[in-house]
Amino acid sequence: MTVSRTGRILVCLLVFVMAVAEVQENISPECKQFLYMGTPPKGLEEKPLKKICQFYAGRPRFFTLYDIYSHIPVYSAYTFKRSDGSKKVDVPWMYEPQLSTVSGPREMQQLPSEDLHKSFEDAQAVLEDYSNSVIFERGQLNPDEHQALPDDKAATYTLTNVVPQVREFNIGPWKKHEHTIRRRLNNYCRGTAYVVTGVTTSGHTIRRHNMDRLGIPTYLWSAYCCVDFDHNAPYSERSKFPAFAAHGLNDRENNKVQEMTVQQLEDFLKKVTYVDSSFQVFYDNCVPPGSPNSALHPS
Numbered sequence: 001m002t003v004s005r006t007g008r009i010l011v012c013l014l015v016f017v018m019a020v021a022e023v024q025e026n027i028s029p030e031c032k033q034f035l036y037m038g039t040p041p042k043g044l045e046e047k048p049l050k051k052i053c054q055f056y057a058g059r060p061r062f063f064t065l066y067d068i069y070s071h072i073p074v075y076s077a078y079t080f081k082r083s084d085g086s087k088k089v090d091v092p093w094m095y096e097p098q099l100s101t102v103s104g105p106r107e108m109q110q111l112p113s114e115d116l117h118k119s120f121e122d123a124q125a126v127l128e129d130y131s132n133s134v135i136f137e138r139g140q141l142n143p144d145e146h147q148a149l150p151d152d153k154a155a156t157y158t159l160t161n162v163v164p165q166v167r168e169f170n171i172g173p174w175k176k177h178e179h180t181i182r183r184r185l186n187n188y189c190r191g192t193a194y195v196v197t198g199v200t201t202s203g204h205t206i207r208r209h210n211m212d213r214l215g216i217p218t219y220l221w222s223a224y225c226c227v228d229f230d231h232n233a234p235y236s237e238r239s240k241f242p243a244f245a246a247h248g249l250n251d252r253e254n255n256k257v258q259e260m261t262v263q264q265l266e267d268f269l270k271k272v273t274y275v276d277s278s279f280q281v282f283y284d285n286c287v288p289p290g291s292p293n294s295a296l297h298p299s
Helices: 003-019 112-121 150-157 171-189 262-272
Strands: 040-042 048-054 059-067 072-079 137-139 162-166 194-208 210-225 243-249 258-260 275-280
Touching: 048 150, 059 210, 072 162, 112 262, 162 210, 171 210, 171 243, 210 262, 243 262, 258 262, 262 275
Parallel strands: none
Antiparallel strands: 040 275, 048 059, 059 072, 072 194, 137 162, 194 210, 210 243, 243 258
């Protein structure tokens, strides 16, 4: 069978469009950079979760696994950038076009006026979902204070990166934890730090117009992996490398964030959320390739 030149061009264009699509069946190579060893957490139920390579200003910025029914991310995975902790507060909130329309642009877009939301709000959150709640705030899983460049900070202001956080928890224990991790990684991580921050849910929702709109996280959890760290750091900090984790109750009370090993976090999540027995946040438990405990062996 012969294919015309025009046909070949159309095929090539189609392949190109599919390769750079922001909502992806498989994680693209350019988005694997945000995952330790290019590998996402394993042992999570895949459906109806969507893989989003979060593009902003022409570049991938981080990776999100998104639940289109609860309208919140399951987790966001990103690489930490040394930062002074400043926030970029002049960024309009954005949404992900391709969650609703495959042919939509691959980059996150500024939210349009409310009367245009009907075209995509079935698949994702809109600002109105948060507007009437006095208890919950938009809490970023990839926080802007863990990024350094203005565009990396701006990219965190997409509703596919936020979950309903109880205000007292968001501005209190969880914010303090984000500060702690920023200072620790700033001071003692010498290479790339890979961070995964996610949630657990138990069926409670925020409703709008008598419809379930947003899943309310029961716990927030986070873990980082940095294999190249300062071995001369004080033991209290050195003992938290190459990987460490934490979780906190998303509530007004009893919401202290507890730090723990990644394995302890995995055991906790196996008890409180839908993951299988193989659940693992980081490939090979963040053991550096080539080390005696690594599953990777030189050929």
